[in-house]
Amino acid sequence: MKALISVSDKTGVVEFAKELSALGWEIISTSGTMRLLKEEGVPVTAVSDITGFPEICDGRVKTLHPRIHGALLARRDIPEHLKALKDNGIETIDLVCVNLYPFKQTIAKEGVTMEDAVENIDIGGPSMLRSAAKNWESVTVVCQPADYQTVLGEIRALGNTTRETRLKLSAKAYTHTAEYDMAIATYMRTQAGLGEKLFLEYDLKQELRYGENPHQKARFYSTSRKEPYSLAGAIQLGGKELSYNNIQDANAALDIVREFSEPFCCAVKHMNPCGAATGSDIIDAWQKAYEADKTSIFGGIVAVNREVDRRLAEMLKPIFLEIVMAPSFTADALDVLSAKKNLRLLEIWMDDSADMPGVKYTSVNGGLLAQDRDSSTVPVSGEQCVTKAKPSAAQLADLDFAWKIVKNVKSNAIVVAGGGMTYGVGAGQMNRVGSAEIALKEAEATLKAEGKDILKAGLVLASDGFFPFDDCVSLAADYGIKAIVQPGGSVRDEDSIAKANEKGISMLFTHERHFKH
Numbered sequence: 163m164k165a166l167i168s169v170s171d172k173t174g175v176v177e178f179a180k181e182l183s184a185l186g187w188e189i190i191s192t193s194g195t196m197r198l199l200k201e202e203g204v205p206v207t208a209v210s211d212i213t214g215f216p217e218i219c220d221g222r223v224k225t226l227h228p229r230i231h232g233a234l235l236a237r238r239d240i241p242e243h244l245k246a247l248k249d250n251g252i253e254t255i256d257l258v259c260v261n262l263y264p265f266k267q268t269i270a271k272e273g274v275t276m277e278d279a280v281e282n283i284d285i286g287g288p289s290m291l292r293s294a295a296k297n298w299e300s301v302t303v304v305c306q307p308a309d310y311q312t313v314l315g316e317i318r319a320l321g322n323t324t325r326e327t328r329l330k331l332s333a334k335a336y337t338h339t340a341e342y343d344m345a346i347a348t349y350m351r352t353q354a355g356l357g358e359k360l361f362l363e364y365d366l367k368q369e370l371r372y373g374e375n376p377h378q379k380a381r382f383y384s385t386s387r388k389e390p391y392s393l394a395g396a397i398q399l400g401g402k403e404l405s406y407n408n409i410q411d412a413n414a415a416l417d418i419v420r421e422f423s424e425p426f427c428c429a430v431k432h433m434n435p436c437g438a439a440t441g442s443d444i445i446d447a448w449q450k451a452y453e454a455d456k457t458s459i460f461g462g463i464v465a466v467n468r469e470v471d472r473r474l475a476e477m478l479k480p481i482f483l484e485i486v487m488a489p490s491f492t493a494d495a496l497d498v499l500s501a502k503k504n505l506r507l508l509e510i511w512m513d514d515s516a517d518m519p520g521v522k523y524t525s526v527n528g529g530l531l532a533q534d535r536d537s538s539t540v541p542v543s544g545e546q547c548v549t550k551a552k553p554s555a556a557q558l559a560d561l562d563f564a565w566k567i568v569k570n571v572k573s574n575a576i577v578v579a580g581g582g583m584t585y586g587v588g589a590g591q592m593n594r595v596g597s598a599e600i601a602l603k604e605a606e607a608t609l610k611a612e613g614k615d616i617l618k619a620g621l622v623l624a625s626d627g628f629f630p631f632d633d634c635v636s637l638a639a640d641y642g643i644k645a646i647v648q649p650g651g652s653v654r655d656e657d658s659i660a661k662a663n664e665k666g667i668s669m670l671f672t673h674e675r676h677f678k679h
Contacts, residue, residue, distance in 0.1 A: 163322075165257035166209070166230070167199070168192040168287065170264055171307065176202045178259065178310040185317055190255070193217065226286055234258065234293040238300045256322070257302040257313075258294035262287045262338070266345050276353060283346055291335045298332035299325070305338045360532065362523070367394060373406045380406040390516040391416040393508070396487075399496060401506030404485075408463070408506065412485055414570065415465040416510065419487075421539060421566040423514065427451040427466045429459045434590070436462060438567050439583035444468035448477060450583040454608065463487070467512055470495045536676060539566055542647055546670040548659055553668040557622055557645040561670060564624035565647050569676035575626040576634075578605040578643070580619055585609065594625065598634045602641040617642035626676045628652040632661035639665035649675040 165187050169175050172195065179189050179199050191199055192209045199206045210216050213227040233255040236243040247254065263284040268274055294303035302323045304313055309331060316323045323331075344361045351359065364383035373380035382404070384394030393409050393416070404412070414433040419426060427447040428438035437454030441447030444466050452459060464478065465487040472494035478486060479498055485506040486499065499507055524531045542562040547553060553561060564579040571577060571589045576597040578586035586605030588597030601623070606616040623638050625648040635658050638646060646662065650671030662669040 163257070164188045164190060164233075164253065164255045165259060166190045166255050166290065167259040168195050168209075168290070169259060169261045170284075170287075171261045172198060173307045174310050175199075175259070175307070176204065178307075178314065179204045179206075181314050182257075182317070185314075187257070187317075222285065226289060228252070230255070230290065231293050234290065234301055235297050237297065255294075255301070257304070258290050259304045260287045260290050261305050261307075262291075262342050265342065265349075269345075269349055279349060284342070288339045288342060291339050295332040295335040298328045302328050303331050303335045305331075305335050309334070360530070368403070370406050370409075371403065378406075382406075382409060385519075387519070388511070389519060390511050390513045391420045391518070392511070395511055397509040399491060399507040399509055400500045401485075401502075402504050404506060408484055411463045412465070412487060412508070415463050415487065418567065418570045419465045419467050419512070420514070420518075421570070422467060425466075425468050427464065429455070429462045429464050431458050431462045434571050435567060435584065435587055437584055440563060441582065444470075445474055445477070448474060450581070452477075452481075453612075454584045455587075455604070459483075465510075470499075472498060475499050536569070536678075538674075539569060539676075540672045540674045542670060542672065544670075546647075546672055547668055548650070548655075548671050549662045549667065549669045551663070551666050551668040553622075553645045553670065557620070557668065560622045561624065561645055561647040564622055565672065568624040568626045570678065571626065573626055573677045573679055575676075575678065576601040577624045578602055578621050578641075579624070580621040585619075585621060594627065594629065595633050595637065598623070598625075598637050602637065602643075606641060615642075620644050622646065624648070626678065628655070628675070629658045630654060632657040634658075635661040635665065635667065635669070639667060643667060646670070647672060649673060651675070 165182050167175065167179055167189060168191055176199065183189055183204055188207060189204060190207045190209055190212060196206050196208060213229045215227060229252050232247060232252045236247050236254060263282045265282045268282040269279050291303060291305055294301045302313060312327065313323055316327060341363055344363060348361050364385055367382045367384040370380040370382055372378055388395055393412055411430050411433055415428055415430040418428045418435055418438060422440060424440050425444045425447045426440050428435050429451055436458035437451040439447050439450030439454060441450055460482055461484060463485040464483055469490045469492060470488045471492045475495035475498035483505060485508060487508045487510050489512045490509060491507060499505055518535060518537055520535055521532050522535045542558060542565050544553065544558060560579050563582055564577045567584060568575045568577040571587055574591050574594045574597045576588040577584055578601045585608050586601035588601035591597040605621060609616045609619055619642060621643055622645040623643045628649050628651045629635065630652050631654060644667060646667060646669045650673055659669065
C-alpha cells in the first residue's frame with residue numbers, strides 16, 4: 163500500500179506518516195514535506211523517483227505526471243485500467259494526504275503583491291486531491307489534519323478505510339478545492355475588474371430551533387473573517403440558544419451601537435430601537451434608554467458599548483429581556499445575570515478601528531441583492547441649517563444623536579429626541595406623517611408620565627427621508643418641536659422651509675438619505 167503525502171499545513175503530519183509507515187505503508191513525498199519526514203526518521207520515497215523526472219520550475223512542476231495521476235485515477239475494477247498501469251510500469255497509490263498552499267492567508271496580509279498571491283496558487287495539490295477524490299471507491303483522500311486519527315483508526319482495525327469514510331473524505335476534498343478555487347477566482351476577478359460573478363463562502367455556525375415562525379427551518383452561517391459588532395463572533399456567557407429572531411434583532415442593535423463612541427445604550431424590539439440614549443456613564447445611558455419606553459422594552463434586547471458591572475446588572479435583572487450584549491461583563495455582573503437561566507449574555511468584539519465588510523447582501527426570490535454598506539453618517543452641524551431660526555448647541559447635539567438613531571429605524575422613520583435620549587420612534591409606516599404621529603404621540607405620553615408638557619420640552623425630530631410636503635413640519639410644530647433634521651432633496655423643500663420659518667423651527671438638511679427597508 164502506498165501513501166502520497168505533500169502538505170503545506172504540517173500539523174500532525176509526522177505522527178500520521180510514522181504510524182502509516184509502521185503499519186507497512188510506503189510513503190511518497192515532495193520537497194519540504196519529504197525533508198521534514200526524513201529528519202523525523204520516516205522512510206520516504208521521493209516523487210521524482212516515482213516519475214523518473216526531477217522537480218522543475220522552482221517546484222511548480224513535480225506531481226503533474228502520468229505515474230502519479232495514473233496511479234490515482236485507475237479503477238481497480240476495470241482490467242483495462244490495471245493493464246495500462248502494468249504496461250507502463252505504474253504502481254497504484256492508495257492514499258493521498260494533501261493540503262494546499264496558503265493562498266487565503268497570503269492575500270490577507272497587508273501590502274501583499276499580486277506576484278506573491280499568484281505564487282501561492284497551488285496547481286499540483288488540487289489536481290491530486292481531485293484525482294484521488296474521483297476514485298474514492300479505491301483511494302483514500304485526506305485534506306484536513308482533523309481526519310488523521312479516523313483514517314489511522316480504520317487502517318489499524320481493518321487494514322484500510324471503509325467505503326463510507328472514503329466517500330465522506332472525497333466530499334471534503336472537493337469542498338476544499340472548491341473553496342480554494344473560489345478564493346482564487348474572487349481575487350483574480352477583483353484584480354481584473356470583473357464583477358458579473360459573485361462567490362460567497364459561509365460555514366454553518368449552528369442549527370436553529372426554527373426560523374421566524376415555528377414551522378420554518380433555519381440555520382445560522384458565518385464567514386471565516388473576524389468582524390467587529392458581529393453575532394458570528396460573539397461569545398455566549400449565559401442563557402439558552404439564540405433563535406433566528408434573536409439574531410436579527412441583536413444584529414440591528416449592534417448596528418446602532420457602532421454609531422456611538424460615548425457611553426451608549428439601546429433597547430431593540432422587532433429590529434427597531436424602542437429606547438436609546440447616551441449618558442455621562444453607562445448607568446446614566448441605561449436609565450435614560452429605559453425611561454424612553456418602559457413598556458416596549460419588555461422581551462427586548464439591550465446592547466451597551468461599555469462593560470456591564472454589578473450595578474448595571476442589578477438594574478437589568480428585574481426586567482424580562484431576551485439578550486444583553488456588551489464588550490465585556492465583570493464576574494460580579496455574570497453572577498447576578500446568570501441567575502436568570504434563559505437570559506442570553508453575549509460578549510461582542512466592539513472595535514471601531516477594525517474594518518467592517520464593505521458589502522451587504524439580501525436574498526430575494528430567485529436572486530441576491532448586493533449594495534455598499536451604509537457605514538457613513540454625516541455629522542449634523544450648524545452649516546446645514548436652511549431656516550431663519552438657528553439651532554442651539556444643545557439642539558445640535560440632540561439632532562446629531564437623533565440622526566444616528568433614525569438611520570437605523572425601518573423606513574419611513576421618524577425619531578423624536580431630547581437630552582441625548584429617544585422619546586418617540588415611528589417606524590415602517592406607509593407614509594411619513596403616520597410615522598411622525600406615532601413618534602410624537604409616544605413622546606407626549608412619555609413626558610406626560612413624568613409630569614412634563616411636550617410643548618415645553620424643546621425636543622427635536624429626525625427623518626430618514628425628505629418631507630414631500632409641509633405636513634410633517636406642521637405636525638411637529640403642534641407638539642412643540644424646536645428643531646428638525648432631514649436629508650432634503652424634495653421638489654417641495656421650499657414648502658417645508660417656509661412652514662418651519664412660519665413656526666419658528668430650525669431645520670437642517672444633511673443631503674444624505676438613510677432608507678432602511
